[in-house]
Amino acid sequence: MQITYEQLQQIYNRKGYNFFDRGSYNLNIFGIRSDNPLVDEFNDFIGLAYRDVSRNKIVHLFNATTKPGLYWLKQKTGSVNGTAILIPGQYKSCWTLGFHKGYQALTQKAIGVFNIWRDNDMDGDLDTSGQVFSDVTGLNLHTTSFKNDVEKVGAYSAGCQVIQDDLDFNIFLAVVIKSSMIYGSVFSYTLFELNDF
Numbered sequence: 001m002q003i004t005y006e007q008l009q010q011i012y013n014r015k016g017y018n019f020f021d022r023g024s025y026n027l028n029i030f031g032i033r034s035d036n037p038l039v040d041e042f043n044d045f046i047g048l049a050y051r052d053v054s055r056n057k058i059v060h061l062f063n064a065t066t067k068p069g070l071y072w073l074k075q076k077t078g079s080v081n082g083t084a085i086l087i088p089g090q091y092k093s094c095w096t097l098g099f100h101k102g103y104q105a106l107t108q109k110a111i112g113v114f115n116i117w118r119d120n121d122m123d124g125d126l127d128t129s130g131q132v133f134s135d136v137t138g139l140n141l142h143t144t145s146f147k148n149d150v151e152k153v154g155a156y157s158a159g160c161q162v163i164q165d166d167l168d169f170n171i172f173l174a175v176v177i178k179s180s181m182i183y184g185s186v187f188s189y190t191l192f193e194l195n196d197f
Helices: 005-014 069-075 167-183
Strands: 028-032 044-051 057-066 082-085 088-100 103-108 117-120 141-143 160-164 186-193
Touching: 005 028, 005 044, 005 057, 044 167, 057 167, 088 167, 103 160, 103 167, 160 167
Parallel strands: 028 186, 141 160
Antiparallel strands: 028 044, 044 057, 057 160, 082 117, 088 103, 088 186, 103 141
């Protein structure tokens, strides 16, 4: 998938979302959820859109999942109410630069910043409707493994937004850290669906 900075900005504007464009490294962190019904695949994207120090418009897209893995959908639920599935939308000031399992990542800033569905039937399929919850904790943006190539989502996401490849994640994190030095360590996230494009 390819998308330009201008196209992305238009989609943000069309949906009434804030698009950050006031200076260099003013980040727009976003996800694009595919319409592919297969679970346990890295068939979504996580992206960054920003201007560099020369005001060039930059868009990065990384293979990712915005959905929980099969482990949490079939073997174990992340909560008594079910496994978290993030609802598409814009979530302002939802993440802060912190640590996930010992390495730097984006971590949930507070309870109540996200809206989710909960999948509780353990049939292995995504339940993307029903009651909306905001009780999720630990919904972070991180990667899979710094030691192994990972092909399946598995237990790596119980609702977290996960970049598949650690090298891609390192690129993502380097930009996030540069941004944090200018604007602070709190970040917003916007989750789109593929049909928004």
